[in-house]
Amino acid sequence: PRMHWVSLLLSALSVTWAKPRLPLLSLQMIDVVNESNTTWKAGQNFHNVDMSYVKSLCGTLLNGPRLPEVMRSVEGLGLPVSFDSREQWPNCPTIQQIRDQGGVAPAFGAVEAMSDRLCIVTKGKVSVEISAEDLVTCCNKCGFGCDGGWPASAWSYWTNNGIVTGGLYDSKVGCEPYTIAPCEHHVNGSRPPCTMGPTPKCTMQCIDGYPVRYKKDKHMGQKAYSVSSKPEQIMAELYQNGPVEAAFEVYEDFLLYKSGVYQRVSGEDLGGHAIKILGWGEENGTPYWLAANSWNADWGDKGFFKIKRGNDECGIESEIVAGTPLI
Template identity: 70%
Template sequence: MRCLLITHLLHRTCDFTCVRHPAPLSSEMINYINKANTTWTAGHNFQNVDISYVRSLCGTMMKGRRLPEVRPGDSIKLPDSFDARQQWPNCPTIQQIRDQGSCGSCWAFGAVEAISDRICIQTEGHTSVEISAEDVLTCCEDCGMGCFGGYPAEAWNYWVNTGLVTGGLYGSKVGCRPYTIAPCEHHVNGTRPPCHSQETPRCVQQCIDGYELSYPKDKHFGRRSYSVSSDQQQIMTELYKYGPVEAAFTVYADFLQYKSGVYQHLTGEMLGGHAIKVLGWGTEGGTPYWLVANSWNTDWGDKGFFKIKRGSDECGIESEVVAGTPHN
């Protein structure tokens, strides 16, 4: 009787702990997600890469030093849906999808993308620049470990205390310090080189040849950096008044296969922390969502963008939101 009881308990324990997840990046996982018929659909994004490589892209160190929290002022009536691309059409960076390449620099990209947008928004489109991910990735010593991980809040602090120069996409020759890590073929079979984890480039405090300004003259500074409350109304108000914000969340293996709809975690192991730019909100099929720009190029997800469930702190998306205001 005792043996039967132990056997029964072992089976019961396994029911709760021995859950088998489909293999990451597999057709089995895609089928599992789509058959579940939840709020989103899956498809092939990453091909011919190992899961360890994808894990290295999730370079955000979660739960770092928290910036002082600033509330965006009195509550206002907010629309049911909002898209910063439509609200500020004269700010082209809001629509841009960048590519972090073979480097865990998402923490830097989420920051400089939102900073670029906010500079344009504050100047009503008169100053439209691409702030350099290369500059903060390679030169901010307090931000973390470069391509091997960093803290979003420290990137915003660096903008305030040290300033950031301009710099566009790899090979663009736009701005003072364009990105030097090439896009690689981590999504579909194509013409880009294969993906291998990348060392952090060295800090070069000099603009590329032919750029009209010196490195110090090209600096853009923030006035202050701060955390935004995890309350969704506060995040929405911040977005509505001042523009896109940076947020960090936990990536699970199923997220890699996102194609459309409103993502919520369904299956798969935890891979790490990831930082992105939040630029809007809405509701789809009755499910509230945040509209988000990723930094894995336009052939990932929904042309580089994705939606994630809003209002329930899905994967921690509302817990670590940071922002800042530019100098006039």
């Protein structure tokens, strides 16, 4: 019997040895995905980035505090086979925007969806960019910055404290534009390399020349809530009220996404990541969610991606958060 256990152990070890861990962002992993006959294509999105930077991209803490869940009536809505918020609300430019979080963990799914919803509910009259800078630096309970944060806490902060406006890096748009520079994911690019930097300080001040005082520039949420993980509930929420924030587990192969409908093929878990879902559809018979990432427009499909819908792929349907703007 002892020999039997030894042979079992050796065969188990040989299986482990036979499948070495593929290097992060490697050409081998790209080949594994592209040769696996899956629903998406892989390619190089990052070059010359260190592991701490990659980890910082995935700084969303999952399974945290939950907001009260809201259920929508789906009957009579006539949900279409495909839906894209960019086409539904063309007078809201933020829906089409891709941001770059730089080297700081994301608050982006939240401020993007808040910006979109404010524009949608005011029928395009209030089209502003809600400031990621203000949220990242001033929401202490959010735990953003370098250590990650809970998606729900960003929405609670919006309803309790409000968030000022602020555009992209160096845009001089709004009260508090983003101060973390976009970094270079590619070879021979013009931006600085991607490294993990310190979180900026909470200033509670608008930039010089902005005509409104910080306190007066705050945009508030009236209500923040969780959305049920049932796909029809998420679809009803999107269809009626606009984009939502979602959080999911990022595996190494997701960093290599280029096109198609993502589902996990290979690689280790890197942590949680918060993004914005703005629609749904089907591609070659595979149902998907349409989402906006915050890793710059040169990542993935011009900054956007599709992820498999209906089977809680990587937890994408488990942590949907949204809210109603106060107008």
